Amino acid sequence: MKDYRFNRFVLLCFVCFLFVGSYAQEAQYTPPQLSDPESWSLVLMPDPQTYVKFERNQGALELMTGWISEQIEPLNIGMVLCTGDLVEHNDWLNPNGTQANQPGKKQWEAVARAFNRLDGRVPYIAATGNHDYGVKSIEYRRTNYNHYFPVDKNPLSQKLLRDVGIDNDGYPSLTNATYEFTTPHGRKLLFMVIEFAPRDTVLRWALQTVNQEKYAEHTVILLTHSYLNSNSEHIVKEGYPITDGNYGAAIWEKLVKPSKNIQLVFSGHIGKPDDVLGHIGFRTDTNAGGKHVQQMVFNAQALGGGWHGNGGDGWLRYLEFMPDGKTVKVKTFSPLFAISPTTQHLAWRTAAYDEFSFELDK
Template sequence: MAALVAFAAQAQDRADRQELTDPDSFTMILLGDPQGYTKYDINQPLFDLCTAWIADNVDHLNIKAVLCTGDLVEQNENIVLNRKMLNQTSREMWEAASHALARLDGKVPYIVSPGNHDYGYRKAENSRTCFPDYFPFERNPAWRDVCVATYPNRNGAISLENAAFAFDDPAWGGLLVVTTEFLPRDEVLDWAAALIDKPEYRDRKVIFMTHAFLHERSAKRIEKNSYELTPGNTGAEIWRKLIEPSPNIRMVVCGHTGKPGDYEDAVAYRVDKNRAGHDVHQMMFNVQILGGGWEGNGGDGWLRILEFLPDGRTIKVRTYSPLFGISSLTKHLAHRTGTCDRFDMVIE
């Protein structure tokens, strides 16, 4: 038994085991757009690796939730293969996403903000999406105790496209995560505003998630809707109609934008005051272009560890790759340490 324990400890060291900076912290894990993983069969194991790493660390890092910025697939409903950009049909991509996230079922709630590629045929030509078919509420028991509200999708069906999740923590006074469909409609924003203003949620700090909100690098809010067949609110409109007027929304998480280039072309971050004078931290994370561009390996396994410290106000952001961390030969590459990779957010 002693030899087995020693072997396990050595294996954890080789795999670059991550640690909390404070044993009383909890974490949430942020996954950027996974479409680059699911659209090629050779890339799909990298998505599996990310979720396997999360599942292995649920207790070790006290993971309360996994946040995903959407675009689970490259094309929602298509069987014609364009081998310059994918080698999987839509069904195969949805099945790959479902398989990867199934590792978390019964262990931790994962919260997805569906993206433009999750709708229509290729990218939001209509309001149809396979998301509710592959991710019904009943598949993950971890949703049952934390999902507190939903709102119908564009087809009038109840799904987790528009949903709210409550998390209790004495130090933080309770958190509420609200996720919304791609380009959320006015009625979705009205629902979110009314929900977070209810007496039971009014004093909670709210994390708002939607797929498209910020541009990469510049961190400017998206102003133009390039999807005429999907009317809804852009980042600038979401800010004006919901985020700025709401005193308890303290963080916005999104994905969507990016372009091949430096790491800074896959992320963005800005802080602005809302009308109540509180800082709102806005973070875009979409690493699908890392690891070889649009047709590369899908993102080199990069994810973010958000550590919520027991002071009830500080969130430590770390950017980590279990792909690099799994080997002693590459674990020195597993941590990004630039100013846009590793920073603290102070929630007032």
């Protein structure tokens, strides 16, 4: 009888320990919120390709865009940006089950469906990455992007559209475009997206566009795919079969540095299996107008199990633009971890490289 009572006591203590531990984890969790109710925010989504190359992972991407949709008012979300590689395989018809278990068409349908949750609710812009061209990775410069993300897919994005560049076949394409946005604080922004490894003709078009007199007072935010590596260096060269591409160093020298109003550059592309630091980078330089250019690479595709894992553990970033018109606070958050009290204690990444602030010049 004594042993029985002792065992019951031990079991009761263990259950209490689990309950208290679970309660403590739940109590520690604070959902995302603005630090100032007058702020507005921009959401940065990393490369979605691994969420859609395996059918089993698509729910995570749907959860991310669903969470963004729910947070439009609480976080006063004004824009959503995606760093590209929307799919893993643009034109692959017969996936082998290891690199992917569904063809490119299904991958495009999956990513477009996930973004449907934002259509008519918040404007968004998605860059094109190397995997969005060719069969598997830019063997040629044809992409299915324009078919699955047409100009009228999201009327709120269409309303902001101002300039459209030309694709490799000579046709107007949203792979190179600008969108004009005025912040709640009255600052005029011009979002510019350019294709993966942009051609010289695209960089010339981009520089001419941002240098137009009508954009002289705008702050330009550039979105592209391949730009910085994990050492926060401009990427000089990559081994893709195209011969007319420009990577980070050339984009800096031919477009960003000569500009007078580009102040922010966002990119993705890089990754290392289950290594946060292999997916991120940040640096500040000065453009020809004497403005500081804040350059951020953010990705997550090989977190959560590597290249064939769950797609990136649901990580995204939201940037809070403060009412002073210059301070920007960066937070790194996972709606996937946040959805359950069991994992909510994992939903924030708070290291100095994941939670920080910077300032824009006036």
